[in-house]
Amino acid sequence: GQNIDQPTEMTATEGAIVQINCTYQTSGFNGLFWYQQHAGEAPTFLSYNVLDGLEEKGRFSSFLSRSKGYSYLLLKELQMKDSASYLCADGYGGATNKLIFGTGTLLAVQP
Amino acid sequence: DTEVTQTPKHLVMGMTNKKSLKCEQHMGHRAMYWYKQKAKKPPELMFVYSYEKLSINESVPSRFSPECPNSSLLNLHLHALQPEDSALYLCASSQGQGGSNQPQHFGDGTRLSIL
Numbered sequence: 001g002q003n004i005d006q007p008t009e010m011t012a013t014e015g016a017i018v019q020i021n022c023t024y025q026t027s028g029f030n031g032l033f034w035y036q037q038h039a040g041e042a043p044t045f046l047s048y049n050v051l052d053g054l055e056e057k058g059r060f061s062s063f064l065s066r067s068k069g070y071s072y073l074l075l076k077e078l079q080m081k082d083s084a085s086y087l088c089a090d091g092y093g094g095a096t097n098k099l100i101f102g103t104g105t106l107l108a109v110q111p
Numbered sequence: 112d113t114e115v116t117q118t119p120k121h122l123v124m125g126m127t128n129k130k131s132l133k134c135e136q137h138m139g140h141r142a143m144y145w146y147k148q149k150a151k152k153p154p155e156l157m158f159v160y161s162y163e164k165l166s167i168n169e170s171v172p173s174r175f176s177p178e179c180p181n182s183s184l185l186n187l188h189l190h191a192l193q194p195e196d197s198a199l200y201l202c203a204s205s206q207g208q209g210g211s212n213q214p215q216h217f218g219d220g221t222r223l224s225i226l
Contacts, residue, residue: 033214033215041219042115042201042217042218042219042220043154043201043217044217045214045215045216048214087153087154089153098156098159098167099144099154099156099215100156101153101154101155102153103152103153104152104153106151
């Protein structure tokens with residue numbers, strides 16, 4: 001089955017670094033996605049990891065450890081506009097492109 | 112603005128009405144999806160179409176009926192909905208089958224309210 005866990009809420013300060021963790025327990029693992037969703041808007045794709053290690057994309061980086069069923073999203077140089085919900089999603093199901101989302105982490109960036 | 116367009120943005124309907132939600136993408140993607148999202152919850156997968164054929168139905172009640180007229184369009188027909196069906200309905204598309212590194216691109220959603 002699928003069991004994806006994230007912290008419900010986090011608060012950080014503008015200019016700081018924040019790490020949002022995600023743990024998963026799935027069979028048929030097919031990669032780990034991170035999405036950002038601002039209130040009332042569509043989720044937007046941030047990153048994808050299928051192999052162990054760190055993927056860096058500008059201010060955002062994502063890490064995966066398959067043996068530990070663990071991922072994190074690292075946000076650097078936080079800006080107020082980074083206040084949003086961050087969704088970790090497992091690409092589950094082998095040949096099918098089926099996303100199972102975690103509960104999401106609501107990040108509040110304060111001045 | 113997203114590359115997946117959904118209409119209408121808002122819809123209010125009674126429990127006896129019939130309405131349709133529409134989704135369109137012109138990225139050449141061959142997989143399209145419907146998700147339901149309740150407030151402060153993550154999106155939940157409803158249906159997956161792959162190459163215009165229904166490949167996944169997540170045990171969705173028959174009052175929701177998907178349709179994929181062509182590779183660019185995806186509809187969700189609604190009939191006899193219940194108040195608990197009020198939610199944000201998101202459409203997404205991706206290049207094709209195979210999870211690999213094919214991110215799903217989401218539309219802005221239709222906010223549906225059932226009276």
